[in-house]
Amino acid sequence: MLELNKIEEFAPLCLSCLGRAFGKVGFGLDNRERGLEILNQLEIKEGSNLQERLIAQEIDCSLCDGLISEISNFRDLVIDSFSDFSISSFKIGTVVDKDILSREIEFQLQFGENTGEALKSQLNREIGISVYKKLGIEAKMDNPDAVAIIDTGYDIVNLEIKSLFIEGNYNKYDRTVPQTRWPCHSCRGVGCAKCNNTGQLYPDSVQSLIAHPFTIESSCSEDLFHGMGREDIDAAMLGDGRPFVLELRMPKNRDLDLQKIGKKVNVDNKDRVQASELKFVPRSRVAELKNTVCDKTYRVDVSISDEISIESLKKGAQRLSSTVIEQRTPTRVSHRRADLVRPRLVNSVDVVSFVDGMAELVIRAQHGTYIRELVSGDDGRTVPSLASLIDAKCKVEVLDVLNLHLQEKEEKND
Ligand SMILES: [Zn+2]
Ligand SMILES: [Zn+2]
Structure with missing residues (x-):
């Protein structure tokens, strides 16, 4: 199963890269230990010439191009990117140079069993564990608060923070405000003389009045307002109100006291706009709302x-x-x-x-x-x-x- 000359073609390798190609070797071993086990099976003694030809320090590995040695560096980049945000779960992704990936596939194909682990998977897993150990926040595949994609070629982290979705009902008593922000036609939202440099056709909207304290409390980058239909600008919305979902993008603070913020909306906008029944909902509520019709x-x-x-x-x-x-x-x-x-x-x-x-x-x-x-x-x-x-x-x-x-x-x- 193990042909020395085939391994040698790709040398020098770090122990992880060697071990990763043989996922079935050993039980409960990590890739480094598995690499050592392979050397053992090949009866390659530590310190021998052959060992020195085959195995390199992680930083000098020609298969991963030193990426395995950078795991703690990547961890620090991720932790740094998280520093502005209050998050309780995360997921790691990596972008790895194509040449490195195809060389790894070539190497693993030499041994024909297709049981090896991918380099990206080891990177994601070990960076994730390392971040978890430092920050104590949960690594989670499904719907985490933050997804950090590390571009390993440039040491850049692209961070996606899950939006917050807050559902409620609104009433509108002011017959001069539109439901959503309405960018000025002349400047398309940039700001010009016609719109008093506000970028908006109307100074206020149901969206802007409700969203304002939420955007401040969450320090989000942007807010979106999804209404279940809309009334005309000059129509009031009475009764139990109209359902809406307020989306806060890239929120730095996710821990919002909805009742307190809702109260502020209602006090600040008395006789104009009121919000009630506020609660956090999943993203799927936006589509549900858009697809709901009623008399x-x-x-x-x-x-x-x-x-x-x-x-x-x-x-x-x-x-x-x-x-x-x-x-x-x-x-x-x-x-x-x-x-x-x-x-x-x-x-x-x-x-x-x-x-x-x-x-x-x-x-x-x-x-x-x-x-x-x-x-x-x-x-x-x-x-x-x-x-x-x-x-x-x-x-x-x-x-x-x-x-x-x-x-x-x-x-x-x-
Ligand atoms: Zn390596
Ligand atoms: Zn304008």
């Missing part, structure tokens, strides 16, 4: 410019209830949505009041229903509509989301 109930103030009686308004509202309407994409959104005719179920339309040409309605409809157009008819693009049924000009003046019916989820059908 919604709206409160709308409608101006009706033709003289009609409350009876005919109520009759029109009743005829719209439990009706499938056909909505062609409104012109106001046609620049970002395909021009299609979509059937939508209107569950109910209730008239709350009708005074001086202003009606207050509560409308429950299937997800994706354009409520303004359901009321106005959108020049015949929504059929039927409240306007067509009562034969009067109708316009939504104020629109609020009262409730998302998450308990009674419907099948996603678009």
Whole structure:
């Protein structure tokens, strides 16, 4: 099994590189001990000429090019890269020069058994153990807080820190803020005279108001806001609020007191934006949220410019209830949505009041229903509509989301 001249072709080797090629030799041995065992089996005496030709110090090994000797150096690089972050688990990866890897494969193929361990695997394992011994944090393959990829050719550590995901519900009472940050069109977020050098089209958003204390407490590099759908800028979000997940990227501090930070959000943004039900969630919640659709109930103030009686308004509202309407994409959104005719179920339309040409309605409809157009008819693009049924000009003046019916989820059908 062991042919001396084949080993000699690749010499000098460090004991690890020799032992690593023979994964089956010995039980419970590490690669260095395994290397010694191989020398033993070949009856190569310590200090003999042959031993000196075959075996080198780790730093002079021609197979790993000295990488095994650098394990403590790599450990220190990793520990240094971790120093700004509070993490409780990690994983090590290595990038190794292609020539070294192909030479190792060539060497291991000489012995045909394919039971050897890869150089990268030894590096990852031994650096990992070494980091664990120094820092006492857990090495974990599955979903660790930090992944350190060491580029062994350049002594650089590329660090990936797992984002924090915080789910909650938000209410919006301020009808001037968009849900997410909205970069200025003119400068694309860089900052210019038009946007007062803020880079933003709107000074605040639900995202910026909620995220602010979280970004400070976590010292993250960036925040992302994933809402379960969104309301119009000028619509309030009332009732139990709308689910969202706030993502904090590269957080330095992972140990956040969500209740305390949530309270700060709510005190600082009284009468504007509130956050509730905050909890940590896994990344998978973002996709789940994006794929969840539900009926919604709206409160709308409608101006009706033709003289009609409350009876005919109520009759029109009743005829719209439990009706499938056909909505062609409104012109106001046609620049970002395909021009299609979509059937939508209107569950109910209730008239709350009708005074001086202003009606207050509560409308429950299937997800994706354009409520303004359901009321106005959108020049015949929504059929039927409240306007067509009562034969009067109708316009939504104020629109609020009262409730998302998450308990009674419907099948996603678009
Ligand atoms: Zn070596
Ligand atoms: Zn700008």
